[in-house]
Amino acid sequence: MLLDTLTSFLTDTWLFWVLLSVGGLLFWKARSSQYFHYILNRYILALITLLLVSGIVFSLMEVLPGDCAEKIMAYKNTQGESISQADIDAERVRLGLDQPMPVRWLSWVSELTLNGDLGYSCAKRQSVNLALGDRFWMSFWFCIAGLFFAYLIAVPFGILSAFVINQPWRDHNPHNSKLQRGVNTLGLTSNKLLDLLLRMVSYLGLALPNFLLALTIILLFVFAGESAPVGLFSDQWKSEPWFGDAGFQTGKLTDFLAHIWLPIFVIGWAATALQQQTVRALVVDESNKLYVEAARARGVSGVALWVKYPVRHSISPLFNSVGFDFQRVFNDLPIVAVVIGLTDAAALLIEALALTNDQELAAAILFLVALVVISMNFITDSVLAAIDPRVRKSVLAGGQ
Amino acid sequence: MTSLIARLRTTKQPTNDDAYYTAGQFVLIKNRFARKTSGVIAGWLLFSFLLLGFFAPFFAPVDPSIRGADASYQRGAPQAIKFWDENGFSLRPFAYTYNKPEAKLDFSALLSAGGGLDALDAMTESGALDSSEQNRYEIRRDQRRYLQFLVKGWEYQVIEIEALGIELRWNRHLFGIDNGQIHIMGTDEDGKDIFSRTLHAIWVTVSIAIVALIVKLMVSLLIGGTSGYFGGRVDSILMSFTEAVRVIPAIPVYLACAVMLSSLEITPTQRYFAIAVIIGALDFAALGRRLRTHILTERNQDYILAAQLSGASSGRIIWRHLVPSFSSYIIVDTLINFPYVILAETSLSFLGLGLTDPTNSLGVLLQKAQDPDIQQNMVWQFFPVLIFVVLIMAFVFVGDALRDAADPYSDQKK
Numbered sequence: 126m127l128l129d130t131l132t133s134f135l136t137d138t139w140l141f142w143v144l145l146s147v148g149g150l151l152f153w154k155a156r157s158s159q160y161f162h163y164i165l166n167r168y169i170l171a172l173i174t175l176l177l178v179s180g181i182v183f184s185l186m187e188v189l190p191g192d193c194a195e196k197i198m199a200y201k202n203t204q205g206e207s208i209s210q211a212d213i214d215a216e217r218v219r220l221g222l223d224q225p226m227p228v229r230w231l232s233w234v235s236e237l238t239l240n241g242d243l244g245y246s247c248a249k250r251q252s253v254n255l256a257l258g259d260r261f262w263m264s265f266w267f268c269i270a271g272l273f274f275a276y277l278i279a280v281p282f283g284i285l286s287a288f289v290i291n292q293p294w295r296d297h298n299p300h301n302s303k304l305q306r307g308v309n310t311l312g313l314t315s316n317k318l319l320d321l322l323l324r325m326v327s328y329l330g331l332a333l334p335n336f337l338l339a340l341t342i343i344l345l346f347v348f349a350g351e352s353a354p355v356g357l358f359s360d361q362w363k364s365e366p367w368f369g370d371a372g373f374q375t376g377k378l379t380d381f382l383a384h385i386w387l388p389i390f391v392i393g394w395a396a397t398a399l400q401q402q403t404v405r406a407l408v409v410d411e412s413n414k415l416y417v418e419a420a421r422a423r424g425v426s427g428v429a430l431w432v433k434y435p436v437r438h439s440i441s442p443l444f445n446s447v448g449f450d451f452q453r454v455f456n457d458l459p460i461v462a463v464v465i466g467l468t469d470a471a472a473l474l475i476e477a478l479a480l481t482n483d484q485e486l487a488a489a490i491l492f493l494v495a496l497v498v499i500s501m502n503f504i505t506d507s508v509l510a511a512i513d514p515r516v517r518k519s520v521l522a523g524g525q
Numbered sequence: 526m527t528s529l530i531a532r533l534r535t536t537k538q539p540t541n542d543d544a545y546y547t548a549g550q551f552v553l554i555k556n557r558f559a560r561k562t563s564g565v566i567a568g569w570l571l572f573s574f575l576l577l578g579f580f581a582p583f584f585a586p587v588d589p590s591i592r593g594a595d596a597s598y599q600r601g602a603p604q605a606i607k608f609w610d611e612n613g614f615s616l617r618p619f620a621y622t623y624n625k626p627e628a629k630l631d632f633s634a635l636l637s638a639g640g641g642l643d644a645l646d647a648m649t650e651s652g653a654l655d656s657s658e659q660n661r662y663e664i665r666r667d668q669r670r671y672l673q674f675l676v677k678g679w680e681y682q683v684i685e686i687e688a689l690g691i692e693l694r695w696n697r698h699l700f701g702i703d704n705g706q707i708h709i710m711g712t713d714e715d716g717k718d719i720f721s722r723t724l725h726a727i728w729v730t731v732s733i734a735i736v737a738l739i740v741k742l743m744v745s746l747l748i749g750g751t752s753g754y755f756g757g758r759v760d761s762i763l764m765s766f767t768e769a770v771r772v773i774p775a776i777p778v779y780l781a782c783a784v785m786l787s788s789l790e791i792t793p794t795q796r797y798f799a800i801a802v803i804i805g806a807l808d809f810a811a812l813g814r815r816l817r818t819h820i821l822t823e824r825n826q827d828y829i830l831a832a833q834l835s836g837a838s839s840g841r842i843i844w845r846h847l848v849p850s851f852s853s854y855i856i857v858d859t860l861i862n863f864p865y866v867i868l869a870e871t872s873l874s875f876l877g878l879g880l881t882d883p884t885n886s887l888g889v890l891l892q893k894a895q896d897p898d899i900q901q902n903m904v905w906q907f908f909p910v911l912i913f914v915v916l917i918m919a920f921v922f923v924g925d926a927l928r929d930a931a932d933p934y935s936d937q938k939k
Contacts, residue, residue, distance in 0.1 A: 170765070177769035185778060188785040321563055324925070325918070331864065332917035334871055337910060340895055402925070449771070456774040460872055464895070478780045479876060487781065491773055498772040 140241045144172070159521050164507050171503045176234065178495040183230045185491075186484035193220055193247035193485070200250065243492070248483035256486060257470060261493055264470040267388055268454045272447070274393030275400050275454070279327070280443070283404025284436055286323050287412065289316035327401040330394035335457050339391045339464040358384060388465050392457050396450065407442055411435035441513045448501035455494050550853050557930035564926020571919040574912075578727030582681035584699050585721035587706045589885055593679065595706050595716040598623060600660040603711040603905050606672065615669070620707055622668035626661070676701035711905035713893075723909045726885040727916065733801045733886070734866040738859050740805030741812065741866075748809055749816025750843045754824060764817065771810035776872055778807055783878035793884060800879055804869050812858055819854075820847050857931040861924035864917045871913075887913050 135142070151168055154161035194216035217223050236242045243253040301309065330338075346352070358380055411417065412435040420434050458471035474490045477483035509516045548556070558564055577584050587593045595601075604620045680696040701707065710720040752763040782803045786796060823829065824847065832842050848855075867887070873879030874888025875895075882889055890909035893899055899906045 173765055174769050174772065177765060178773060181769055181773065185781050189781060190785070190788040324563075324922075328918055328921045329914070331868075331921060332914045334868060334875070334891065334913075336872075336875055337891065337894060340900075344900055398921075406928070452772060452774050456776045459776065459780075460875060463876070474777055475780070475876070478777060478784060479878060482784065487777070491777055494774055495769075495772040502772075 136240070138239045140237075141239050144238065160510065160517075163510055163520050167503055167506050171499050174499055175496060178499070179234050179237070179492055180230060182488045182491045182495070183233060184226065186488045187226060189478070189482045189484050189487070191482045192217070192222055193245075194222055196247040196481075196483075197250070237492075243489040244485040246477075246483055246486045246489075248477070248481040249486065253485055253489045257473070257489065257493075260468065260473060261470040261490070263467075264455070264458060265497065267392070267458060267467075267469060267471075268451055270385075270389045271392035271396060271454050271458075272450055274389055275396035275450075278393070279397045279400030280404055282323050282327065283401040284408055284431070286320045286401065286405045287408035287435075288431060290320045290409070324401070324405075327398045329398075330396075331398035334460075335391050335395045336460050336464045338394065339387065339461055342387060342391070343464075388458075388461055388467060391461050391465075392454055395457050396454050399453070400450070403446070404439065404443060407439035408435050411438045441509055441516065445505050445509060447505055448498045451501055452494065452498045554853060554927070554930045558926055561926035561929065563922055564930075567919045567922030567926070570915070571923055574727060574916055574919065575731060577724055578731060580683070581721075581724040581728055583683070583695070583697070585718070585724045586678075586698060586701050587708070587718035587721045588679045589717060589721040589725045591715060591717065591883070593706075593718065593721070595708065595712055595718070597625060597716075598662070598706070598708060598712055599716040600714055600903060601662055601708055601712045601716070604708050606707075606709065610666065612667070612669075615671070618672045619669040620672070620702060622665040622670055622704070623662040624665055626663055670703045670705070670707075672700055672702055672707065674700050710908045711903070713903070713906060719906060719908050722885045722890060723887075723912050726887045726890055726909065727912065729797075729880075729885055730867055730870060730887040733797065733804075733870050734863055736798065736801035737805035737808075737866045737870075738862060740802050741808050741862070742855065742859060744806050744809040745812035745816055746848065749813035750820060750848070752813070753817035753820030754839060754843055754847070756821065756824075760817070760821075764814070767810050767813055770807070771814075775807060776869065779803060779869060779873055780876065780878060782807075783873055787878060793880075797880060797884070800870065800873065804866055804873075808862075808866070812855070815854070815858070816851065819851050823847055823850060853931050857924075857927045860920075860927055863924070864920045867917065867920070887916075 148165070148168060151161055151165040155165040194213050197220075198213050198216055222229070233244055236244065241254075243257070245251075246253045246256050249256045333341075358377070412431075414435075417430070417434045420430055425433070455471065458469075459475045461467075462469055462472035463475055470490050470493075474487055477487040477490070510520050511517070558568075581589075587595070601623065604623065606618045606620055608615060608618055675697050677696050678698045678701060680694055683693040683695050685692045706718065708718050708720065710718070710723070712718055713722075748763055748767060752760045752767075783800065786799050786803075791799065820843070829842060829846060832846055837845075870879055870886070871888035871891055874881075874886060875892050877892070879888050880886045887909055890906075891913060893906055894910060
């Protein structure tokens with residue numbers, strides 16, 4: 126009997142204990158280590174930010190028209206019950222919607238921190254956790270894949286772009302003969318043209334709004350007379366399970382991959398422009414510093430110079446921005462999802478905001494995205510403080 | 526590119542050191558900007574686009590509203606402007622006359638087939654009833670219409686400043702054509718001229734961005750300035766709020782606000798301003814943080830202490846001493862953000878929650894691109910897409926060059 130109460134108490138409040146024990150562990154470690162003191166600070170800050178985010182998201186959803194009681198009653202109305210205003214009011218009292226907003230927010234937050242319950246979606250008439258289910262993870266992996274694609278293109282090309290433009294010494298080197306300098310100038314000019322071309326391609330990803338890009342690709346498929354890779358699977362594989370009678374279905378996997386590249390490519394290209402700009406600016410900034418000059422004077426040159434000095438130093442600010450890059454990619458996802466016909470959390474978000482005014486679902490999705498961003502920021506901060514001596518020095522000295 | 530030109534130039538101009546060292550910040554930025562070929566080209570492109578957009582009624586040959594819709598040329602293809610054809614050369618450019626043939630629908634087939642629904646189905650299938658089949662035009666190559674310049678047309682406001690009571694109206698347009706209207710980029714379903722709509726849309730979109738960026742600047746200054754100047758508890762509260770706003774994806778938040786707007790009873794003009802204000806007001810996080818960091822480091826400088834000792838108020842110190850020290854960064858940041866704000870407006874319009882159809886905004890015109898009818902039968906309606914892409918690219922390149930130019934360390938290497 127006691128055990129039962131204890132188990133149910135623990136299952137109802139598991140998330141709270143997890144959060145508390147992580148905090149406790151960090152606190153215990155922080156007493157002897159400056160590094161963990163910093164981590165504990167970041168952890169507390171992250172939790173405070175999350176609380177604020179939940180407040181902002183919750184009050185934002187108040188502006189959407191309609192409320193839960195109206196939706197439930199509207200549903201009952203379609204089921205043939207006749208509904209009066211008094212019924213709606215009674216339903217409001219039953220759901221606690223007559224309470225002032227701060228009270229409802231508190232109850233939402235406490236449910237969330239105690240057992241990770243994101244509330245109840247009235248438009249879908251099921252719990253938000255259930256309605257979201259795997260779809261959030263699907264969006265998450267879309268964004269990660271898009272981000273990965275963007276980094277894969279942006280980092281090398283950004284570095285190349287910075288590399289080709291930033292060689293003024295070749296032009297001015299007085300040791301070279303006039304002819305040599307002339308050849309170098311021609312080389313520099315062609316390098317700058319290459320840089321211009323690279324920038325144009327990457328900015329095109331920004332200038333072509335992603336819905337147009339998606340539409341254009343779909344149109345190209347239509348004109349070519351093939352079926353466009355809309356959605357996640359073709360009709361043939363949609364209902365097949367991943368594991369059939371003969372083990373893992375490779376056909377489903379190839380079909381999946383044949384569809385998945387389109388959203389990843391579209392959101393990735395849009396993110397590439399900004400990434401490439403950032404990488405280029407970072408590397409150009411670093412390569413103008415004196416330590417690079419000193420290394421060049423010591424005789425380090427070519428790829429070795431770039432990889433060991435400016436590039437290595439520009440990686441950590443880039444790594445630091447992963448969280449916000451994720452947010453930016455997710456920002457683009459809903460519209461792409463509408464065009465391509467995905468059924469992930471981003472599409473749900475659009476549906477919840479624009480069609481069904483499903484405040485609970487929309488708030489939950491926005492909150493989850495913010496949660497991912499905040500956790501990513503927390504992780505990158507901790508990792509950077511652990512491995513990058515410059516960051517470590519500044520945060521640990523500043524912490525005292 | 527500039528290095529090549531510099532090398533070809535035989536005599537190097539002596540740098541006037543006095544002029545260089547006494548030059549103000551903006552002169553330096555301007556000089557550095559002028560050295561970026563791509564930035565300068567993009568700048569001129571941008572400038573001409575903005576000019577075209579601002580004086581759109583003058584440059585547009587046709588009234589873009591429903592009043593100017595050409596009932597005799599709906600869903601029409603672009604009308605080519607020519608100088609010569611097989612009938613000879615003409616100094617004055619001309620276009621042909623387009624006639625709509627009488628509808629030759631043969632309904633007798635329906636009767637002969639017994640008047641059944643099958644026959645009607647067959648007719649629908651053959652495409653004879655759909656609207657692009659109904660709007661085929663025949664070109665009369667023998668009937669030229671000549672282009673006229675500075676023609677009289679509908680009356681419009683060149684410029685209007687209500688506060689000063691200035692209102693300049695005119696009815697001349699850059700060009701027009703004999704007998705009817707000229708549609709260089711074709712017409713849409715209602716017969717509205719695509720070219721004229723696009724020109725008008727440029728300014729609507731850019732002005733939304735301007736309003737949004739001004740609002741953004743105000744909010745950022747307010748939050749960043751307060752936070753940086755007062756520091757301490759005010760700073761930590763405002764900054765954790767900013768951090769929280771920064772992690773929430775922006776477009777869904779715009780969407781929620783736009784949904785709220787659509788449930789209110791407001792006029793299109795109010796809606797237009799409301800959207801601009803929402804886009805601007807929610808985007809303060811990045812700039813606000815930069816301002817705060819800058820002011821935090823600057824506020825302990827001696828000149829601030831001097832101002833404080835002279836009895837200047839906090840507001841005056843922020844506005845007259847701290848903000849000007851940061852003005853070049855603010856301006857550059859604002860310009861760099863133009864394309865993102867325009868894209869936000871477009872995304873909202875695409876989802877049907879921003880501006881809506883009778884308004885000419887690039888977002889509204891772009892939204893049409895998702896209509897399969899337009900994709901298959903009216904490709905010329907993709908013209909605004911082209912303009913949009915070029916406009917954004919121009920903005921990005923100008924922003925890029927400006928970012929480099931505004932960096933005070935960028936020409937130490939030269």
